[in-house]
Amino acid sequence: MxxxxxxxFIVTSMVGGLLTLLGSVGIFISIxxxxxxxxxxxxxxxxxxxxxxxxxxxxxxxxxLIEKYQxxxxxxDNPRQIIMxxxxxxxxxxxxxxxxxxxLGYQSPFHWLSIIYLLPLIALGLIMLWFRxxxxxxxxIDDTPLLGSIIPAPKxxxxxxxxxxxxxxxVKSVLKQARLSLHFKKCDIKKIESPWMIILKEELSFxxxxxxxxxxxxxxxxxxxxxEIVFDFPCDGITGKPSPIKKNLNIPxxxxxxxxxxxxxxxxxxxxxxxxxxxINYQYTLKKGGAYYAPSENPEVSIDHQITYCLExxxxxxxxxxxxxxxxxxxxxxxxxxxTRLYLPKITEGKISEENLKTSHESVFVD
Amino acid sequence: MISLIDFASTIRELxxxxxxxxxxxxxxxxxxxxxxxxxxxxKKIHILPEPNPIxxxxxxxxxxxxxxxxxxxxxxxxxLLKAYLNVINKDHEKECSEVFSDYLxxxxxxxxxxxYPYTDLLWNYLSNCFHVVSxxxxxxxxxxxxxxxxxxxxxxGKTAAQKGLHTSSIQHFLHTLELRAGELGYSDLAAAAKNxxxxxxxx
Numbered sequence: 001m002x003x004x005x006x007x008x009f010i011v012t013s014m015v016g017g018l019l020t021l022l023g024s025v026g027i028f029i030s031i032x033x034x035x036x037x038x039x040x041x042x043x044x045x046x047x048x049x050x051x052x053x054x055x056x057x058x059x060x061x062x063x064x065l066i067e068k069y070q071x072x073x074x075x076x077d078n079p080r081q082i083i084m085x086x087x088x089x090x091x092x093x094x095x096x097x098x099x100x101x102x103x104l105g106y107q108s109p110f111h112w113l114s115i116i117y118l119l120p121l122i123a124l125g126l127i128m129l130w131f132r133x134x135x136x137x138x139x140x141i142d143d144t145p146l147l148g149s150i151i152p153a154p155k156x157x158x159x160x161x162x163x164x165x166x167x168x169x170x171v172k173s174v175l176k177q178a179r180l181s182l183h184f185k186k187c188d189i190k191k192i193e194s195p196w197m198i199i200l201k202e203e204l205s206f207x208x209x210x211x212x213x214x215x216x217x218x219x220x221x222x223x224x225x226x227x228e229i230v231f232d233f234p235c236d237g238i239t240g241k242p243s244p245i246k247k248n249l250n251i252p253x254x255x256x257x258x259x260x261x262x263x264x265x266x267x268x269x270x271x272x273x274x275x276x277x278x279x280i281n282y283q284y285t286l287k288k289g290g291a292y293y294a295p296s297e298n299p300e301v302s303i304d305h306q307i308t309y310c311l312e313x314x315x316x317x318x319x320x321x322x323x324x325x326x327x328x329x330x331x332x333x334x335x336x337x338x339x340t341r342l343y344l345p346k347i348t349e350g351k352i353s354e355e356n357l358k359t360s361h362e363s364v365f366v367d
Numbered sequence: 368m369i370s371l372i373d374f375a376s377t378i379r380e381l382x383x384x385x386x387x388x389x390x391x392x393x394x395x396x397x398x399x400x401x402x403x404x405x406x407x408x409x410k411k412i413h414i415l416p417e418p419n420p421i422x423x424x425x426x427x428x429x430x431x432x433x434x435x436x437x438x439x440x441x442x443x444x445x446x447l448l449k450a451y452l453n454v455i456n457k458d459h460e461k462e463c464s465e466v467f468s469d470y471l472x473x474x475x476x477x478x479x480x481x482x483y484p485y486t487d488l489l490w491n492y493l494s495n496c497f498h499v500v501s502x503x504x505x506x507x508x509x510x511x512x513x514x515x516x517x518x519x520x521x522x523x524g525k526t527a528a529q530k531g532l533h534t535s536s537i538q539h540f541l542h543t544l545e546l547r548a549g550e551l552g553y554s555d556l557a558a559a560a561k562n563x564x565x566x567x568x569x570x
Contacts, residue, residue: 056531056532056533057527057528057531057532057533057534057535058531059528059568060528060529060568060569060570063568179535179538179539181535181539183542185546189550201542203535203538203568247565247568248564248565289543289546289547290546290547290550291546291550292543292546292547292550294539294542294543294546295539297536298535298536367561
């Protein structure tokens with residue numbers, strides 16, 4: 001038999017040992033996280049520096065940087081589980097041992113006041129759980145708020161609104177790398193009367209902005225579409241890798257019905273982002289070739305100072321509009337940031353109504 | 368320095384000579400021979416190479432680049448591409464495309480030199496030319512030629528992207544070409560164009 005006087009001290013030293021180990025695990029994790037944060041911030045800084053050089057072609061580099069960022073961002077699943085398992089067992093053991101000490105030191109008869117003696121145990125138990133939670137936050141950086149403000153999630157780096165509102169980069173130069181371009185394709189090549197599918201192409205999938213697009217034949221508007229562009233890329237189905245950014249993305253904006261097919265069309269697209277007050281204006285000239293329309297040259301991109309907007313409760317409010325673009329006033333009440341894309345398939349002369357608006361349900365695809 | 372007109376006429380004169388592939392003729396090229404024992408070395412060693420007007424024209428163009436005469440270079444490239452479109456026919460579609468696109472690549476490689484100031488401008492000019500040339504090749508049914516030409520463009524585009532030059536027009540024209548090729552029923556060419564487009568900026 002053990003000495004009854006000595007045994008509680010043995011248990012106490014065991015608890016001390018366990019707690020020391022737990023503390024060192026905390027230090028170990030924080031060292032890893034510190035290195036990670038440093039690494040991520042270096043990449044982030046490089047990425048931001050890139051966005052100031054608008055005259056160079058950087059889409060390849062940006063893509064690689066975001067992929068690299070993603071690689072450093074998450075900890076592999078298996079070690080994460082091991083660390084969590086270790087912490088669970090240690091904390092469980094410590095609490096059990098403490099309880100054991102209580103049992104050893106308990107002397108009957110039972111008195112209500114002795115419950116007060118249990119209070120430190122409850123408080124310590126809670127603190128241990130908090131500690132566990134804190135370390136868990138550090139390990140699972142992707143879905144916890146603790147580090148989100150210091151190092152953004154990789155998918156944030158493709159968000160134009162994030163880049164423009166939290167980091168002072170030029171939206172125009174970032175969008176230049178995204179290379180927004182328009183394509184009109186016949187839905188069914190065999191049918192002459194088939195409607196045209198309007199596709200917005202992005203060579204690099206920057207998202208989180210609001211667009212307003214009007215297509216013209218000479219000065220007559222043919223098609224109108226507006227909405228918010230937000231992507232949600234699930235992990236790759238085959239390799240299981242997360243994909244924070246993609247290339248060669250096509251966004252179907254809607255279908256256009258036109259009777260007379262002309263050789264040349266023009267289109268104006270406004271891009272509204274959070275953190276700015278003037279939209280960016282893209283002007284396209286599209287030429288017909290077979291069963292498609294494609295831009296004949298690079299679009300003219302400018303900041304449109306004739307329109308001023310602000311964001312209120314996920315809604316774009318046009319403060320000032322001196323632009324000659326039609327329909328902004330009529331539809332501005334519907335400029336909501338809710339991830340939907342609305343379009344008017346047909347614009348009959350002078351008559352437009354909100355009831356004719358359709359929602360584009362087709363999902364984004366890579367092509 | 369020679370005037371633009373003289374430069375253009377010299378180049379045009381060179382290109383007016385009939386096209387012959389550098390592989391033709393009796394000149395002994397060691398790189399092309401597999402077994403020297405089978406060849407009568409004594410007899411062949413004295414044969415001079417066939418005249419190669421394209422190589423000479425390319426040299427002239429590169430000379431103009433050394434002098435940083437951009438207009439001359441542009442005229443030269445333009446004449447080279449026009450000569451290509453003039454010469455190409457169904458019989459030697461492949462050789463012709465290979466030869467011309469190789470020389471074009473040489474010119475392009477020279478333009479990447481650090482001391483050449485007009486890399487961007489020449490690249491933009493080249494990108495604009497590529498579009499028209501390959502569209503013509505496609506519409507005239509030179510599918511094999513177009514494929515070879517595209518391959519070389521894609522190689523140039525890839526290097527350009529690595530150097531930070533804009534490839535949006537190349538990417539965009541590859542897409543247009545893909546659509547058009549699909550419409551005309553050349554699915555292989557369309558697939559090749561798509562593949563080039565997807566690989567353009569992977570490095």
